[in-house]
Amino acid sequence: MSALDPNIAGQLAEDLSPDVFRMIIATFEEDLTRLVKELETAVLTGDQDGYERAAHSLAGASAAVGAVGLERESRIAMDHRQPEPAATVLPRLLTEAKAALEALHDLIN
Amino acid sequence: MAARILLVEDTPTQAEIAKAMLREFGHEIRHAETGAEALAAAVEWQPDAILVDLVLPDFSGMELMRRLKAARIEAACIVLTAHGSVNTAVEAMREGATDFILKPYTAARLRVTLDNALEKRQLRQALDAAQTQLGRARFHGFIGASPAMQAVYRTIESVAGSRATVFVTGESGTGKELVAEALHQASSRSGKPFIALNCGAIPRDLLESELFGHVKGAFTGATDNRLGAARAADGGTLFLDEIGEMPAEMQVKLLRFVQTGSVTPLGGTRPETVDVRLVCATHRDILAEVQAGRFREDLYYRLYVVPVVLPALRARGEDVLLIARHLLAIYAREEGKDFSGFDAEAEAAIRAYPWPGNVRQVQNALRNAVVLHAGPLVTRAMLPGLLLHEAAPARVLPQAPPSGLPSGPPLGIEPLAVSERRLILAALEHTGQDVPRAAALLEINPSTIYRKLTAWK
Structure with a gap:
């Protein structure tokens, strides 16, 4: 399954000029780095609110660029009613993040 | 149409996408990452539309819309939400949102929603302005929604901020003093005194003292200093009602006051500068008074700067x-x-x-x-x-009493x-x-x- 929804990511690439699209992907990458760090810190410190807040932001950012797999894992992470522990969700989320970035870079190039 | 758009979004990726699209549409953009920042920017910048993310770091987008409404921000609010439930939409509309957009959205979706919201807002503003201009049934102390009175209200609003002398004419009972009061209330002088003087109701010997004041001992009976209406109105508005009744000798003194902006109290020696906005009124045809030589022409031209003609009630x-x-x-x-x-x-x-x-x-x-x-x-x-x-009915005169009865008063008595x-x-x-x-x-x-x-x- 592709890491990106071609409709969303493709439309974005079409709506924006290449320079702006590249800047958006760079911003997404910065968001991703920061929010993953916040998620990991929240897991280590047992900060459930911080964990859900970071997951919510990551879900929004990934949805905006069409990173559907990362969005899905982020929404699982932000939902405190789901049964999976962070230790299970986080590695999956990181894998999706990596795949999304690679797919976006492919789109730029 | 280019407009002022305030974007309230805390996630940089989403904010950058929205800003890029808005720039492409030609709008002027400001970006706030928190509800508090958004509120401050809305008050200071008065945007035409606000794009509101529902989840913000300090308080929710719904709460932000409540606070915007309380602050009387009249921008069109469009909610940005990942949850397209009917409940979210209904709640957003209840809090004053014009529309909502599901995230992620395309540039075309954002443009259509924004253009519709801006057009709706523009129509509402035009409607409000039209209603304000045409349909005001009350204006300061006035009651009246007729076109003739709307014109009066507009003139009062237009000249209230100026220092220009206003000359009010109209039949007795049309509300000339109300014009003067409305001008005062609508001006920056409203915190200062409003002094009204009816030139027709004051004996001519006392008019100068009433208008310009006097010093103790200026004349028999002047046992104390008297400020006079002009100085009492300093910083505010002086309303001279029935100015057409002002005696010729007082007209000269009023002309000097209007020309120099200073008054010398009766019996005083030093002129004092006074800052007043003059409003004059008469029920007479003041130009006819000038032509008949009863009102000074030079004073007329000094006072008849902005005329306000009050229509008769009929x-x-x-x-x-x-x-x-x-x-x-x-x-x-x-x-x-x-x-x-x-x-x-x-x-x-x-x-x-x-x-x-x-x-x-x-x-x-x-x-x-x-x-x-x-x-x-x-x-x-x-x-x-x-x-x-x-028309007054013709008076029925008493009839002659029937013969044989005692004679009444003669006819017409x-x-x-x-x-x-x-x-x-x-x-x-x-x-x-x-x-x-x-x-x-x-x-x-x-x-x-x-x-x-x-x-x-």
Whole structure:
């Protein structure tokens, strides 16, 4: 399954000029780095609110660029009613993040 | 259309996408990452539209819309949400959102939603402006929605901020002092005094002292310093009513005051600078007074800067009913009566009568009806007789008594009190219920008329 929804990511690439699209992907990458760090810190410190807040932001950012797999894992992470522990969700989320970035870079190039 | 758009979004990726799209549309953009930042920016920048993310770091987008509404921010709010549930949409609309957009969105979706919201807002603003311009039924102390009064309101609003002298003309009872008060209230001088002086009601010997003040000992009886209206109004507004009655010698002194902006109190030696906005009024045709040589031409040109012509009540259409209903509510409350309105016949009579005494006459007629009668509605029969017969009915002279009965008074002779009452009422009707003018016609003191009216109640 592709890491990106071609409709969303493709439309974005079409709506924006290449320079702006590249800047958006760079911003997404910065968001991703920061929010993953916040998620990991929240897991280590047992900060459930911080964990859900970071997951919510990551879900929004990934949805905006069409990173559907990362969005899905982020929404699982932000939902405190789901049964999976962070230790299970986080590695999956990181894998999706990596795949999304690679797919976006492919789109730029 | 280029507009001011405030974007409220805390996730940089989403914010950058939205900003890039908005820039492409040609809008001016500001970005806030928190609800508090958004509120401050909205107050300071007054955007046309606000794109609101529902989840913000400090408080929710719904709460932000509540606070924007409380701060009277009239921008079109569009909610950005990942949750497209009906409940979210309904709640957003209830909090004042114009529309909502599901995230992620395309540039086309954002453009259509934003353009619709901006167009709707523009139409609402145009409608509000039109309603304000055309449909105001109240303006400061005025009651009236007629086109003639809307023009008066617009003039007052236009000149209120200026220092220009305003010259109000209109028949007695049309509300000339209300114009002066409205000008004062709508101006930056509203925190300072509003002083009204009726030049026609003050004996000519006292007018200078009343207007410019006097120093102790200036004349017999001047036992203290007196400030005078001009200095009392310093920083505010000085309303000179019935300026057409001002004696020629005072007109010279007023001209000097208008030219120099300074006054010298009677008996004083040093002129004092006074900052007043002058509003003058007369019921006379002031230009005719100038042509007849009774009013100085140079003073006329100094004072007649911004004319405001108050229409007679008979030229204001349905305003007379608005005024009558307003007054009836006041008088019923004051007199402890239950009147809540007029019946259809009474309204027709009020509409049909030309009201030569204008609003003042309406006041008198309704006070009379409320005091003398009771009931839920004022009926036609409760209104003063004047209203029921536009032209005064011919007086029926007493008939000669049948033969064989004691002889009555000769034809046309009636008790003196009856004649007196008839003449006073006729004079009042002729002058539109203007007591001083009626008194002048009858060559009696106005207080005599007031005394008689009180006795006849």
